[in-house]
Amino acid sequence: MAGMQVALRIRPMSVAELQRGARPIAHRLDEQVVVLRDPMQNSDNVLHASRSREKSYVFDAAFDSTSTQETVYRATTRGLIASIISGCNATIFAYGPTGCGKTYTMLGTNSEPGICARALGDLFHAIEECSSDAEHEVSMSYLEIYNEVIRDLLSPSPHSLQLWEDSRGTVRVVGITELSASSTEEVLRLLLRGNQQRTQEPTAANHTSSRSHAVLQVTARGRGLRCGRLQLIDLAGSERAAWTRNRGQRMKEGAHINRSLLALGNCIKALSKPAGSAHVNYRDSKLTRLLKDSLGGNSHTVMIAHISPASTAFEESRSTLTYAQLAKSIRPTVKHNLLSSSPHGRIVANLRGDIQHFKHQLYTATGPGKHRAIHYTQAQVQLQDKLLNACHEQAALCQHLVQLEGTALHTQLAAARHLRILTRWKRRAWRWGKEGQGKPGGPSESRRNTDTDVPEPASVIAARESFMALVEKQGRLQEQKAELERRFQQSQQHTRRLEEAVQRRSSSVQQQELLALLCRLHQLQLHNAELRSHSLLQGGFRHFPATAVQPFNQHRAPRAAELEEREEPLDAKRRKKQLLPFEVSNHGAGPAPTAQLRRGDRPKDLQQGQVEPPVLSRAPC
Ligand code: ADP
Ligand code: MG
Secondary structure, eight states: OOOEEEEEEEOOOOHHHHHTTOOBOEEEOSSSEEEEEOTTTTOSOHHHHTSOSEEEEEOSEEEOTTOOHHHHHHHHTGGGHHHHHTTOEEEEEEESSTTSSHHHHHTBOSSSBOHHHHHHHHHHHHHHHSOGGGOEEEEEEEEEEETTEEEESSSOOSSOBOEEEOTTSOEEETTOOOEEESSHHHHHHHHHHHHHTSOEEOOSSOTTEEOSEEEEEEEEEESTTOEEEEEEEEOOOOOOTTTTTOOTHHHHHHHHHHHHHHHHHHHHHHHHSSTTSSOOOGGGOHHHHHTHHHHHSSEEEEEEEEEOOBGGGHHHHHHHHHHHHHHHHTOSSOOOOTTOOOTTHHHHHHHHHHHHHHHHHHHHOOOSOSOSOOOOOHHHHHHHHHHHHHHHHHHHHHHHHHHHHHHHHHHHHHHHHHHHHHHHHHHHHHHHHHHTOSSTTOHHHHTTOOSTTSOOOHHHHHHHHHHHHHHHHHHHHHHHHHHHHHHHHHHHHHHHHHHHHHHHTSOHHHHHHHHHHHHHHHHHHHHHHHHHHHHHIIIIITTOOGGGGGGGGOOOOTTHHHHHHHSOOOOHHHHHHHHTTOEEEOOTTOSSOEEEOOTTOOHHHHTTTOSOOOOOSOOOO
16 A cells, blocks of 8 residues: 555534533644543543543644635645546545534535545646646546445436456446546536435434445546546544434444444554555455555555544544544555655655654653753763764755755756657657658668668767766766665664663653654754755756656666667667657656657567666656
């Protein structure tokens, strides 16, 4: 699994909650931290007496009543649209008890549209902006899972739909209506039509409670191999049956809902273990079977958990936060800021991970208060000095790494520019060679089907030389980067060990102070790295997608252009087959081309002396 991002949204207090005299107990502390206070403090209840009063939870993003629909969309979903167009899958879940804002987040209102409308709008917009080379066809299906029965919301019928798993393990819904759409308005109209079919019943928690899981699937098929799928899922409420005073049918629904959410939780738990160490049981519910690809496959997955801020919803909020925390812990690496296409993404992600680690410790550390005078022994001071020095060393290495990445990116882009000249020339020379126009000897000689006879202009010779020099430089930079990354990792481990030693010898108040300091230090580093990224982007690569430069990361045939000159002339048929697929396209305003490999190209052919060893233009998911 590519890793799950988890966001948490606290909705505003409702009128009903205020009328019941509820107080707000859930607060967003900063853009990632949420605190939940137990309203039963000082209670005589022995079950509550031993509980600490407040608990903090750290997520990839946290929103409260002041956060707009636009903010939530930008932070969780917008960054995934480009990857869908380039052939990746993405899934957004809305999770939480009934009445906490799941449908509001996903669908929204006319004046405050939710994630579905915004994502579809951006998807169509992005498709329009693509060159004709990347024609896309968009289709959608919309279904609900109610009481473990799948219903088609676009073509309602009393018959339920069945899931079918093909020999490659891909799960499909047999006979589901898949309608093609050409505009956001069209999809939204279909979505509205489908929503009217959704099973909704009033519960005590919400007048129009959705009792089913609704799954909207939007597929963008490009020419060739690309086929990206966006799944937007409004899960049914996760509340306990007791709270909604559900009886009879509602109680049965509750059991089914809980069964699928429990199955989802179990899958998430199993997926969090090292690959292969735990069996992931998707078969326990229709929901998990359907989501098999999104959970276990190559998909970007975002969960937006929802809670109410009210004291009356404490238990539900606590269990939602715990569930969401579990989902978050399955990520192999901490990746925040889904939207950032920073050239230094990995470094930034690393630093954010460190900050999250410190914050988590800081907020979960218990202590008698922050304002007591703190006394340190000499040994403690020395150890802390060591730790700060180690942090500074880590920061210096990080700076160096950021600089090196910047230089490497510039080199790649310059190489790409020269490569574009070479590729254009190669095509032209081949065409001339074929038509017999490019050489003084006339058509008869040119029919030898070799383009090496066509004299190269000075600009092409210069481009070839520059390209070779840049490829060599890139090789050196890669070596330096690998060495620096190794040292950075060592330094990180050293810092962690010192940090643990300091913590072992400190009181909780001292620890808190130290953790706050470390947090601050890492935040400064992060700020610095982001500033550098920003200035690099400002410096001419603003519109250059990170994925587009990836092919140039992998110059596995550094002397390819030189080899090409020496290669045996190929017969015209084979040459045509090999050369024509390399279409140089330049999406966006960026200066460099992306060489795209079409269906039927084989890696073997590439090693035989083509100018560029491109990779499939499918973005890495
Ligand atoms: P759920 O789908 O989780 O059952 P809803 O999305 O239907 O909950 O939300 C319940 C009520 O709360 C609705 O009236 C909705 O408009 C309101 N609501 C939820 N979240 C927000 C929010 N962030 N801002 C304003 N109103 C909200
Ligand atoms: Mg709902």
